[in-house]
Amino acid sequence: MGSTNANNETVAEIPEWIRVFKDGTVERPLDFPIVPPTLNTGLSSKDITISHHPPKPISARIYLPNITNSQTKKLPIYVYFHGGGFFFESAFSKLFNDHFLKLVPQANIIVVSVEYRLAPEHPLPAAYDDCWDALKWVASHSTKDTTPNNTESWLTEHGDFNRVFIGGDSAGANIVHNILSFRVGPEPLPGDVQILGSILAHPYFYGSEPVGSEPVTGLEQNFFNLVWKLVYPSAPGGIDNPFINPLGAGAPSLAELACSRMLVCVAEKDGLRDRGVWYYEAVKKSGWKGEIQLFEEKDEDHVYHLLKPALNQDSHKADALIKLMASFLVN
Template identity: 55%
Template sequence: MASTVKEVTKELLPLVRVYKDGSVERLVGSPYVPPSPDQDPETGVSSKDITISHNPVISARLYLPKLTQSDKKCPILVYFHGGGFCIESSFSFLDHRYLNALVSQSQVVAVSVEYRLAPEHPLPAAYQDSWAALQWVTSHKIAEDPNKEPWLLKYGDFDRVFIGGDSAGGNIAHNIAMQAGVESLPNDVKIAGAILSHPYFWGSRPIGSEPSDNHEKSFSCLVWEFVYPSASGGIDNEMVNPVGRGKPSLAKLGCSRLLVCVAGKDSLRDRGIWYVDAVKESGFEGEVELFEVEGEDHAFHVFYPETQSAKDMIRRLAFFINCR
């Protein structure tokens, strides 16, 4: 009798497994949840799913806060979810719950981008999709097409466009800000601010408190090898290790303000602080802020938004967005 056990060709444990027949199994991740077009009962935030592009397929979940004025213009947040570029979704429970809380607190119109995931779509697919999504959003500033998204047209303030993300999404936000520094967005829209929460950065040489033993076999290295196997320079590619000789100047970041959040127990903490220092030393002409929460671990505010630490962090993000 033939064996029914499928042969594994590669895996990134405990996240993803790839089989010889080409199928992919995601071993962790929160479940899909539908949007709340009639308002989320806890936050009053409305949400809906839209398609940005059919080729490639890029979609998003849009969020609208409960407004006291029907003609109020809100900041716009283009958000990139975390998950190591290979798990999670804009339509998953964790991100939907978190965006509801952030949108309610910040009073923003949010566009949570559903970019393509590795390994089916290795990097740079996620970067390309995220840039395309930002271009689509900013195309609404001057929109004669009646088929454009009405929430953005009616409620979006295109003088206050922000980008942000957590973990891998924070990495995406950095790289999108770098691209915006050398490429113009539609209608000459400028990025008012970028939020990098626990951003995924790494490199071949340990820094700070990072252990030196088997550094090249650390989970952060394995993630990059799995999601971007063709990256020139490997783990020292500028997309994941933006600091150092020969890298594009961080002074080119295409945003006016930058907020980097780190957590005391996060293995990525030192990289985030190193990045902030490098931006400050680069000649970047915008404002740079660091926000650290002691005693918490990676993406705690997404996993445990009900905690006081998470509520405090979400308030800090809201202050950044609304402080002119």
């Protein structure tokens, strides 16, 4: 969290979430603490650098389940993009580290959890660019053309590049959609790696026309609209830009989503619940040839499957969703 200065003018703010000062200082009061990688029962993790290019290197935390000496079968690879509205949280925070301590041993997968640049210091499309570069870096390990930057042994020795998945929560789920629609189709991944499946948990989509039970007035002060203005102030079309509105003007056809399977998760009390269902139904009607599944949890709110374990709150529903995700990633 940045330090405050009584004489420093606030130039942008979403109360309780973020405050931006004139000198460039940014406060993010809801960030979970950063925690180190771990050697844990069931897995190992470490932090790696993907790109050294300015203005900021792209890094990640990579997780590997316990490997026995007799194990020869390669493991699915899950590239993950964290949530946080594009403006807070980290792949290295307790929130996501705790999640993968549960998921990785259950699914027996390799996870690459990407640390991308955050707004407002780095407005969109910076996060989209970083996540796409990270995915290309992972895929580059499938080829024999090695460079000093694609020699991560956990991927080359244990990764199954015929079973590559991408996933994310909230803003991270938004990134998943945009990679599948704007990136993978027009530009093949290194080694012609294909995305087998994707998980979109409580995806952050929105638009000017209300969906379901969304309010019909007050869009200008709507939280999701305020976030979008903060993270992508120059977005053509504003809240109907196709990056945030998958059915907005100029959006690619959902029929061309570049994966074979998709799991969309929503929560009954989440303000983004109706958008997630709307997206699921739009994909089903689009003519897309893949298999799509919708999972909804009753009486739960946004990213409960992350928050409750990280806050040490007992939640069998969180455990159930993590189990479902694990099953999706291995079947």
